[in-house]
Amino acid sequence: MERIYFDHAATTPMKEEVLDAMMPYFTENYGNPSSVYNIAQVNRKAVDDSRASIAEILGARPNEIFFTSGGTEADNWAIRGIAARKGRKGNHIITTKVEHHAVLHTCEYLERHGYEVTYLDVDEYGLVTAEQVEAAIKDTTILISVMYANNEIGTIMPIKEIGEVAKKHDIPFHTDAVQAIGQERINVDELNVDLLSLSGHKINGPKGMGILYIRRGTRLCPLIHGGAQERGRRGGTENVPGIVGLAKALELTYADFDNKNRKIREMRDYLIDGILKEVPYARLNGHREKRLANNLNISFEFVEGESLLLLLDMEGIAASSGSACTSGSLDASHVMLAIGLPHEKAHGSIRITLGETNTMEEADKLLEKLPAIVQRMRDMSPLYEDFINNKK
Amino acid sequence: MERIYFDHAATTPMKEEVLDAMMPYFTENYGNPSSVYNIAQVNRKAVDDSRASIAEILGARPNEIFFTSGGTEADNWAIRGIAARKGRKGNHIITTKVEHHAVLHTCEYLERHGYEVTYLDVDEYGLVTAEQVEAAIKDTTILISVMYANNEIGTIMPIKEIGEVAKKHDIPFHTDAVQAIGQERINVDELNVDLLSLSGHKINGPKGMGILYIRRGTRLCPLIHGGAQERGRRGGTENVPGIVGLAKALELTYADFDNKNRKIREMRDYLIDGILKEVPYARLNGHREKRLANNLNISFEFVEGESLLLLLDMEGIAASSGSACTSGSLDASHVMLAIGLPHEKAHGSIRITLGETNTMEEADKLLEKLPAIVQRMRDMSPLYEDFINNKK
Amino acid sequence: MYSEKVMDHFSNPRNVGEIEDASGVGQVGNAKCGDIMKMYLNIEDNIVKEAKFKTFGCGAAIATSSMATELVVGKTVEEAIKITNKAVTEALDGLPPVKVHCSCLAEEALQAALWDYATKNGLEFEGLEEPKEDDHHHD
Amino acid sequence: MYSEKVMDHFSNPRNVGEIEDASGVGQVGNAKCGDIMKMYLNIEDNIVKEAKFKTFGCGAAIATSSMATELVVGKTVEEAIKITNKAVTEALDGLPPVKVHCSCLAEEALQAALWDYATKNGLEFEGLEEPKEDDHHHD
Numbered sequence A, B: 001m002e003r004i005y006f007d008h009a010a011t012t013p014m015k016e017e018v019l020d021a022m023m024p025y026f027t028e029n030y031g032n033p034s035s036v037y038n039i040a041q042v043n044r045k046a047v048d049d050s051r052a053s054i055a056e057i058l059g060a061r062p063n064e065i066f067f068t069s070g071g072t073e074a075d076n077w078a079i080r081g082i083a084a085r086k087g088r089k090g091n092h093i094i095t096t097k098v099e100h101h102a103v104l105h106t107c108e109y110l111e112r113h114g115y116e117v118t119y120l121d122v123d124e125y126g127l128v129t130a131e132q133v134e135a136a137i138k139d140t141t142i143l144i145s146v147m148y149a150n151n152e153i154g155t156i157m158p159i160k161e162i163g164e165v166a167k168k169h170d171i172p173f174h175t176d177a178v179q180a181i182g183q184e185r186i187n188v189d190e191l192n193v194d195l196l197s198l199s200g201h202k203i204n205g206p207k208g209m210g211i212l213y214i215r216r217g218t219r220l221c222p223l224i225h226g227g228a229q230e231r232g233r234r235g236g237t238e239n240v241p242g243i244v245g246l247a248k249a250l251e252l253t254y255a256d257f258d259n260k261n262r263k264i265r266e267m268r269d270y271l272i273d274g275i276l277k278e279v280p281y282a283r284l285n286g287h288r289e290k291r292l293a294n295n296l297n298i299s300f301e302f303v304e305g306e307s308l309l310l311l312l313d314m315e316g317i318a319a320s321s322g323s324a325c326t327s328g329s330l331d332a333s334h335v336m337l338a339i340g341l342p343h344e345k346a347h348g349s350i351r352i353t354l355g356e357t358n359t360m361e362e363a364d365k366l367l368e369k370l371p372a373i374v375q376r377m378r379d380m381s382p383l384y385e386d387f388i389n390n391k392k
Numbered sequence C, D: 001m002y003s004e005k006v007m008d009h010f011s012n013p014r015n016v017g018e019i020e021d022a023s024g025v026g027q028v029g030n031a032k033c034g035d036i037m038k039m040y041l042n043i044e045d046n047i048v049k050e051a052k053f054k055t056f057g058c059g060a061a062i063a064t065s066s067m068a069t070e071l072v073v074g075k076t077v078e079e080a081i082k083i084t085n086k087a088v089t090e091a092l093d094g095l096p097p098v099k100v101h102c103s104c105l106a107e108e109a110l111q112a113a114l115w116d117y118a119t120k121n122g123l124e125f126e127g128l129e130e131p132k133e134d135d136h137h138h139d
């Protein structure tokens, strides 16, 4: 069966060019970049060049780019690194209710260890405002962490405005840009961010590789102590192929960006319009415009998301309901609840996230299959039965 | 020029078989193991199978194996995870003066945050005894962390005996086995360890991959909070190719182990005897018998290690002086000072670490080149000049 | 993630539907947990003649509903009362650990339908208890 | 890590050796830092005619020693005093950041040798100071 992959927010296939770039560093140029001898020089250079290329793309300096084992580590480091700083002026952190678990669970951990965290409410589209952030600031606020774009509903936050508030109050500002990086052009200075997290595997790059951008002058403790790698701020022998692959993936992301971005956005809109037209009792979650180019998230009343996914999967279509990372959990997504969906609708949402290799034929196949699948599940649903009976 | 690699303690070339095992998971089977749909199942299975295979080799249960981004993260997690535990009975940690920086710097960080750390002295061979450990235990001791084998001088610690002491006093026991795993057979039950760190790139496996073994019932906080991966104890989308590669590397390490181990040990002894015979004013650092099969570390009086490395490098021979991770530092190695070497001898040591592809021809080349190189540097050394003048 | 049996019962669920004027109807679960099961039974001469269900829920919830209806048909009420979630799960060749609670729902829906039958007919059966409103309130 | 110039001066160091009855000798550094430099100068008619060195140290230490001896020969004492670590480093096309301190040692060894010459001959030069024992004690 021909397989259609519509879950690019969960992870993406690594591009052949990325693998090609990594290949020389697996078995051939294997030296430890920290070593003095000749054969290690090519590895050190590969790491330096990768760092420089990434810095340029983000509008940063090379020594502001730190490699991590993924977006999750970058989020943890940013938050706990600031929190652990000695001589800090307080213990208060501002974040939102819709952050990724990498941020939320880290904040909850800190709460158990004597920190105070404000989780800002979002509106029905999943948005916070810069005013909300400003209103939450206290004398003791040491960090503001607001995600660039939500991984479930694709809502894009007003990062630039929040950055201005943070700057005005001289509070370090972190943004989790893991989902945004493939869909938005990012410049750290324009955004006024001090800390920014990225992940490789969301942009057709390697898994287990991420970045924390740390603005010069931002003081934070290491999360992973060890050797002198990453200028003493993140220990561990460098994953050279991973670093090279990540830099390559980022370069490729921004090659012909506008063109690819426009196409994906068009496909997204085609699918949103098509699904809402073909399937009754469906609603789009998230904001219509302030939305990642590749994300659509739709709730189908009376049915449960996992069953829809399984039936879609039987048709060869891979999608997701909520965050793939949390599929082990039984609770409805915290994001769905935060935007005010009642539980049964929260459970009945599916997320489609597009990639640059998806085609209009694939979009049409989804539009062809989805209405019947939803109807099939509704025919089995006691909630739908009640609804129909009440209408009669 | 033909290149000879004698720095397997710094890092190792990845084996072709390891790369082959990883290849299907880069561009083809790229799904997120947490996803429900079909195409992700092969990834989930790959992760499960890898975990099971690693567990079997270590004599552990699959749910005691946790994947990390390397040995450094595993060390950090073990120590800080235990330290952060709520309701702990105290704040005292016992370790040694010769640990890797991943352990030492983590302990120093904890000291700055209100913990008490005892750094046990070692003897002239780099050994601590179980008695020393026992004598250091207090009512408040929450963790004992002693490395399995030292990365610089190759000394193997009495882990089993220390494990018995830890068990008797019911204190969690961590060992950093990053250097040992390729040279010694390891069974977690025989050793009485509760936590054990491993790294992929030291055993011809992938860089950026490690393991923390956590004995069932050992309570520790996560270091990296996030999604439900690793049963909620280590967030972050799984590095599937890395995990598969690590499992493969471990399997290959223990294939024909005794045979390979004996050969390496013979080559090591041949080199130790040869160098001490050919070069005057040289001494072996570390223990003659309680020593990793692949490690020799020799101090050459009156000369500095880096110069020796550079001259060896010009002959195509890659070796190391102290830990490659710390080459950014200017201080003499803390291990060399801990075994009581005066500074000038501490600076003048080189480490040769063998791998299974090294040949006797390569060993002979080293024996041929080294004496002249050392002499050349001595002729340039004011310390040697003083020594000769004093002898006259 | 799911066994072949589960996928079979999920994709071709047996006995989906309603029974008009059923001898017993039970609904358990709630939308918060993401699973709601409604079970209809036709009971004649103390034997379950027919079983139907409707379920809002995940793959495991639907498969266990389907399997529970299969297991119950032909049983006496006394036998039906003894059908456990364990039996349902085993008949499906097991469930992933996080999904095991779904099989509890199937057992509970069955019990609720049997309770409904018993109350309507003024009968009492050993081991049959009133469904707890607290845990899984009907909506 | 090192420039070609550094590697050239490291692998073919100029002016290695001792000068018997040198006009000035200076030794700086200590084994703790891992670098010791000893510089010998022959000075005639206020001109540095010959320079030799011995160094215990890393590649950068040896290369800067070598370069410093090259730079100093032919200079007047006044000019020699003005040779800075920056000049030595630049003549080597730079050094890695962690190694820059080695070039300080070369400057200091030169100053120490010039100071020795000045004291022996009862001369005073502007800008020439006694080497600090604290920082880099002779052993």
Ligand SMILES: Cc1ncc(COP(=O)(O)O)c(C=O)c1O
Residues within 6 Å of the ligand: A235, A236, A237, A238, B009, B069, B070, B071, B072, B073, B075, B100, B102, B147, B149, B150, B151, B176, B178, B179, B198, B199, B200, B201, B208, B209, B210, B325
């Ligand atoms: C003893 C020891 N522990 C920990 C580490 C760190 O391992 P990694 O480089 O995988 O972070 C190393 C090697 O660098 C080591 O030799």
Ligand SMILES: Cc1ncc(COP(=O)(O)O)c(C=O)c1O
Residues within 6 Å of the ligand: A009, A069, A070, A071, A072, A073, A075, A100, A102, A147, A149, A150, A151, A176, A178, A179, A198, A199, A200, A201, A208, A209, A210, A325, B235, B236, B237
């Ligand atoms: C918004 C967001 N933050 C962080 C992460 C974690 O990234 P990684 O899987 O690289 O640890 C993800 C994806 O899982 C994400 O979507």
